[in-house]
Amino acid sequence: MTTIERSAVRPDLADPATYDAGIPHEAFATLRATPGLVRNPDGPWGSGFWSVTRLDDLVAVSRDTTTFSSAVGHIQIYDVDEDVRDARASMIDLDPPIHTRLRRLVSSAFTPKHVQDYVGDVRRRIGDRLDALEAAGGGDWVAEVAAPIPIGVICALMGVPESDHDLMIEMTDHLVEGTSSAELDPGAYGNTKPLRELPFNSPAAFGVEEYARRARRDRLAEPRDDLLTQLAVAEVDGERLSETEYARFFQLMIFAGNETTRSAMAHLATHLMDHADEFDRVRADGDLLDGAVEEVVRHASPILYFRRTAMADTVLAGTEVAAGDKVVMWYASANFDEAHFADPLAFDVGRPRVPGHVAFGGGGAHFCLGASLARIELAELVAEVLRRGLRLRPAGEVETVSSNFVNGVARLPVEVSR
Amino acid sequence: MGGDPTGDGSERVAMVVDEDRCIGIGQCELLEPDVFRLGDEDAISRVVDGADLPRARALELVDRCPSGAISIADA
Numbered sequence A: 001m002t003t004i005e006r007s008a009v010r011p012d013l014a015d016p017a018t019y020d021a022g023i024p025h026e027a028f029a030t031l032r033a034t035p036g037l038v039r040n041p042d043g044p045w046g047s048g049f050w051s052v053t054r055l056d057d058l059v060a061v062s063r064d065t066t067t068f069s070s071a072v073g074h075i076q077i078y079d080v081d082e083d084v085r086d087a088r089a090s091m092i093d094l095d096p097p098i099h100t101r102l103r104r105l106v107s108s109a110f111t112p113k114h115v116q117d118y119v120g121d122v123r124r125r126i127g128d129r130l131d132a133l134e135a136a137g138g139g140d141w142v143a144e145v146a147a148p149i150p151i152g153v154i155c156a157l158m159g160v161p162e163s164d165h166d167l168m169i170e171m172t173d174h175l176v177e178g179t180s181s182a183e184l185d186p187g188a189y190g191n192t193k194p195l196r197e198l199p200f201n202s203p204a205a206f207g208v209e210e211y212a213r214r215a216r217r218d219r220l221a222e223p224r225d226d227l228l229t230q231l232a233v234a235e236v237d238g239e240r241l242s243e244t245e246y247a248r249f250f251q252l253m254i255f256a257g258n259e260t261t262r263s264a265m266a267h268l269a270t271h272l273m274d275h276a277d278e279f280d281r282v283r284a285d286g287d288l289l290d291g292a293v294e295e296v297v298r299h300a301s302p303i304l305y306f307r308r309t310a311m312a313d314t315v316l317a318g319t320e321v322a323a324g325d326k327v328v329m330w331y332a333s334a335n336f337d338e339a340h341f342a343d344p345l346a347f348d349v350g351r352p353r354v355p356g357h358v359a360f361g362g363g364g365a366h367f368c369l370g371a372s373l374a375r376i377e378l379a380e381l382v383a384e385v386l387r388r389g390l391r392l393r394p395a396g397e398v399e400t401v402s403s404n405f406v407n408g409v410a411r412l413p414v415e416v417s418r
Numbered sequence B: 001m002g003g004d005p006t007g008d009g010s011e012r013v014a015m016v017v018d019e020d021r022c023i024g025i026g027q028c029e030l031l032e033p034d035v036f037r038l039g040d041e042d043a044i045s046r047v048v049d050g051a052d053l054p055r056a057r058a059l060e061l062v063d064r065c066p067s068g069a070i071s072i073a074d075a
């Protein structure tokens, strides 16, 4: 048995401060070079876990939903009580077959073919935001571009009216803070629930939930041609989603489709400034556009990890894993696995497409529902920046989101000119 | 592996989609639109009647389906 007890693993991968300066590449490289799985010790957030840091091991965990469950335990590092988990569960916290039955309620809206229908809306939003940023000579790239575009796109896609988009941005901003050290008044957004019962322990999650309940009642009373209506009338095994199930579904799509794409767009700005030469290649050869998008997403690794829980004793990478153990898939490490990516820290828009990165997940039932949507948003943004010949320059201090879960950027001041 | 007389992956093989595993990502249809079609309503991938692919390409498709729903129909 090759259980390597390393209680002295530094840094603690569960500590949000570990990510304050971005992805801890050196620490991950050390873990990848260590045979077997490395155990992160117990902490104030709960019991320890196995860190999966190499791409092949990660894919093996991700695709085996029978051995590695999303429904038992929690998909984040910290422990939650069973009642709390049940109170929060959406399809991302469920295993097949019920997971997949739920997912099919919306999957047709997110296929590569279907997302082409949204390109017009995506372009309009990108155009408007870049017009405003250019007119002002610059501004906070996150507030002006990276935040409003993804939330606008996902809200429009679902049928949330434009007038509510700002409220959605505000609430989802707070959701992210729930995984960090920032504090929010527990009673915010009319919250009446104990925080531990809310996703991200955030009262803003209550706000999003209430919004969804209202939307469902409105759509049932007055159906429209939108995803919110489709989800309200759809049936799983002959039954409609309950109000609570509906609210959690909505919450998941709003959160999953928002902060992640925002993070990728924020990191895009940094790469535009640091690797202008790589984007000159894309301008010269449009065939490199998709490669540029994948490289931005790989480097951003907007979600650092998801966790699974072992359902049976098993051996992974030569390490014995016991039933009940937490197994954490570090996307932010596997995406820089030197066994798969030559010179992994380099930003290279011409990398081979196979094998791909795992920023959208390592495959299996939970592979990112919005991957095709995120890709067209990023591709359209890169294309428009290049078409306009925009030059970005740093114009102040960059603030990152303090979190052990998302690789977020809170503020990124830039100057813009042609 | 099944019969591959030429041994260079050019032999044509049929493919199957496990409809219970498919999560409708549409990677298959994007790569091989003449072989895979997603249902308009259910977004479940189905193999077009009689369609086949060279074994090497088929193996790549198996690999690139995120949910592991595609396999080669080895007789």
Ligand code: HEM
Binding pocket: A062, A091, A092, A093, A103, A154, A252, A253, A256, A257, A258, A260, A261, A264, A297, A301, A302, A303, A306, A331, A358, A359, A360, A361, A362, A363, A364, A365, A366, A367, A368, A369, A370, A371, A373, A374
């Ligand atoms: C660059 C942007 C994005 C990144 C990096 C990203 C990443 C991820 C990851 C890592 C997962 C978990 C995969 C797994 O467990 O195997 C996931 C799941 C998910 N994503 Fe994304 N995502 C992005 C954009 C979006 C968008 C635009 C949507 C819009 C709807 C979305 C909706 C979802 C949903 C609903 C799930 C849960 C799927 C399930 O449990 O079956 N994501 N995403």
Ligand code: SF4
Binding pocket: B017, B021, B022, B023, B024, B025, B026, B027, B028, B029, B036, B038, B043, B044, B045, B064, B065, B066, B067, B068, B069, B070
């Ligand atoms: S790539 Fe796989 S999961 Fe996606 S539609 Fe095709 S068969 Fe289904």
